[in-house]
Amino acid sequence: xxxxxxxxxxxxxxxxILTNFDLEKMVDTTDEWIRARTGxxxxxxxSDGETTATMSAAAGRAALAQAGLEPxxxxxxxxxxxxxxxxxxxxxxxxxxLLGAKCGAFQLGAGxxxxxxxxxxxxxxISTGVHKNILVVGAETISxxxxxxxxxxxxxxxxxxxxxxxxxxxxxxxxxxxxxxxxGSGAEHLGVNIGAHAVMTPAALERGDHYLHMNGREVFxxxxxxxxxxxxxxxxxxxxxLADIDLLIPHQANLRIIELAARHLNxxxxxxxxxxxxxxxxxxxxxxxxxxEAVEAGRIKEGDTLCLVGFGAGLTWAAAVxxxxxxxxxxxxxxxxxxxxxxRDRAGVxxxxxxxxxxxxxxxxxxxxxxxxxxxxxxxxxxxSLALLPLYTRLDKRYTRNKRE
Numbered sequence: 001x002x003x004x005x006x007x008x009x010x011x012x013x014x015x016x017i018l019t020n021f022d023l024e025k026m027v028d029t030t031d032e033w034i035r036a037r038t039g040x041x042x043x044x045x046x047s048d049g050e051t052t053a054t055m056s057a058a059a060g061r062a063a064l065a066q067a068g069l070e071p072x073x074x075x076x077x078x079x080x081x082x083x084x085x086x087x088x089x090x091x092x093x094x095x096x097x098l099l100g101a102k103c104g105a106f107q108l109g110a111g112x113x114x115x116x117x118x119x120x121x122x123x124x125x126i127s128t129g130v131h132k133n134i135l136v137v138g139a140e141t142i143s144x145x146x147x148x149x150x151x152x153x154x155x156x157x158x159x160x161x162x163x164x165x166x167x168x169x170x171x172x173x174x175x176x177x178x179x180x181x182x183x184g185s186g187a188e189h190l191g192v193n194i195g196a197h198a199v200m201t202p203a204a205l206e207r208g209d210h211y212l213h214m215n216g217r218e219v220f221x222x223x224x225x226x227x228x229x230x231x232x233x234x235x236x237x238x239x240x241x242l243a244d245i246d247l248l249i250p251h252q253a254n255l256r257i258i259e260l261a262a263r264h265l266n267x268x269x270x271x272x273x274x275x276x277x278x279x280x281x282x283x284x285x286x287x288x289x290x291x292x293e294a295v296e297a298g299r300i301k302e303g304d305t306l307c308l309v310g311f312g313a314g315l316t317w318a319a320a321v322x323x324x325x326x327x328x329x330x331x332x333x334x335x336x337x338x339x340x341x342x343x344r345d346r347a348g349v350x351x352x353x354x355x356x357x358x359x360x361x362x363x364x365x366x367x368x369x370x371x372x373x374x375x376x377x378x379x380x381x382x383x384x385s386l387a388l389l390p391l392y393t394r395l396d397k398r399y400t401r402n403k404r405e
Contacts, residue, residue, distance in 0.1 A: 002126050002129055002169065003126070003127070003170070003173055003174045003175070003176075004122055004126040004174040004175045005166070005169045005173045006167075006174055006322065006326070007166075007167045008063040008064060008067025009063050009292045009295060010060065010063040010064075010066060011062065011160065011161065011285075011293070012058035012160060012161045013044040013055075013161075013279065014044045014047060014050050014159050014160070015047070016044065016046070018042065018043055018044075019031075019042045020040070026149075027148070027150070027155075028151055029151045029155060034155045037256070038155065038254050038276070038280075039254065039255025039258075040155065041277045042277070042280070043157065043159075043282075044279060044280075044282075045143045045158065046141045046143055046144070051085045051141055052083055052084055053084075053098060054098065055160065056091060056098075056139040057095050057098035059137060059162055059163035059288075060077075060095060060135050060163045061099065063164055064099075066165070067133075067165040069133060069165060071101040072101065072102055074103045074133050075125075076105070076133075076135070077101060077105035077135045077137070078092065078105075078108055078121060078134065078135070078137065079105070079118075079137045079139060080108045080110065080114025080115045080117060080118040080136070080139070081137075081138070081140055081284055082140065082192075082283055082284060082312075082313065083140045083142050083145055085141075091139070093105050101135075108121065110316050111190070112283045112286060112311060112312025112313065113251070113312040113317060113318035114283070114284035115137075115162070115284050115285070115286075116180075116308055116310055117316075117318050118136040119136055119164070119166065119322075120175065120178040120180060123166065126166060129168075131168070133167050134165070134166045135166075136163065136164050137161060137163040137288070138161065138162050138285045138287065138289075139161035140157075140159060140284055141159045142158070142282070143158070143159050145211060145212045146211065147208055150211070153212055155280075156214075157280055158279050159282065160282045160285045160289055161288075161289075162285050163288060164288060173323045173325030174322060175320055177321045178237075178318070178320040178321075179233050179234040179237065179318065179319045179320075180317075181230065181317045182314050182316045183316075184314065184315075186218065186315040187313075187315065189218040190212075190213070190215070190313040190315065191213065191313055192209075192211070193213070194209055194210050220254070220257065223253065223254070223311045224257055224264075227250060227251075227264070227311060227317070228265050230311075230317045230318070231309045234309070234319035237321075240305065242267065245305055245321075246304040246306065247271055247272075247273060247299060247300060247306050248271060248273065248306075249290050249307070249308045251281075251286050251287055251309070251312070252274070252276040252279060252281060252287075252290060253286070254281075255274065255277075258272060258274060258276070261309070273290050273291075273293070273299065275293050283312065286310070291306075291308070303325060304323070306323075307319065307321055307322075308320045308322060
């Protein structure tokens with residue numbers, strides 16, 4: 001099996017910064033109100049000429065440079081976004097062209113969880129041996145879909161892009177497990193009501209259908225429920241425990257949600273990456289930007305185990321366990337340990353088969369015990385009924401005789 005290690009990373013944030021004090025002049029709000037409810041102090045906002053595609057390309061270039069790769073060496077580009085430049089063409093094709101890459105490219109839409117969905121997709125391509133080098137980008141220009149007169153939403157969001165290069169390797173590093181989830185019954189709580197079903201018309205524009213809308217209360221309840229659950233599930237799938245996690249990198253939507261998730265997991269905040277104060281909610285760009293900042297700040301070291309977890313429109317959730325290992329062993333060393341890896345892999349398969357057999361045997365024994373217990377109970381009931389039958393008969397006769405008298 002091939003593993004997808006992260007060998008390059010980069011981010012892009014617009015130069016223009018909008019602080020809470022700037023927003024005080026635009027809507028009925030205050031810096032204190034925003035910080036108390038969200039933890040946000042400022043956000044980056046795209047200027048003219050900055051788009052989802054251009055920021056994606058900038059983050060991609062940085063990731064390629066970090067990995068020491070040329071664009072022509074990419075096998076696939078995945079761009080996760082909910083705010084592409086156009087409905088058609090996809091932002092991914094624009095990014096491919098801006099980079100000068102010669103490979104396939106597609107756009108992925110899963111709300112704020114898009115980057116983790118993209119990471120899982122890259123791992124799937126790599127594990128099957130189809131591709132070697134994949135660029136995964138999370139990027140948004142949400143500021144252009146926000147109603148700047150609505151203080152419930154405009155204070156929350158920012159623009160930016162983050163990217164990683166996922167490269168095939170033989171060492172057990174990179175994406176070790178992932179969990180993807182969706183609950184479309186909550187779709188109405190977060191979205192933009194424009195598309196093939198809701199066509200743009202003068203009436204739709206007047207209603208503000210092109211603006212992002214959110215039911216904050218429902219989204220908050222959903223997020224606090226799924227964040228901790230998804231993290232625990234993905235860690236369990238990796239065969240690990242919370243004690244093995246060196247850093248939790250959650251979607252930066254709201255500081256209170258992050259703190260509640262950490263409390264649910266019983267993780268100290270010094271093991272949780274928080275940068276929402278500087279960026280706000282950048283949706284699909286949130287987790288990759290936080291990842292890059294953690295690397296740049298020295299909070300991630302070779303061999304560290306990370307848990308990435310998020311939630312978003314859809315409603316969706318996603319999580320991944322990533323072992324940070326940029327350096328691969330020299331070829332000679334890898335070749336020398338190849339027999340060891342083959343034995344280890346065979347042992348792992350044998351162990352999983354044995355575990356499965358034990359589980360099936362245990363289940364079979366439990367069902368047999370349940371059936372045996374049920375039969376024994378029925379037998380006791382039958383014997384008791386037979387034993388009590390003469391008594392019931394005498395009582396019935398006595399009752400009948402007394403009634404006649």
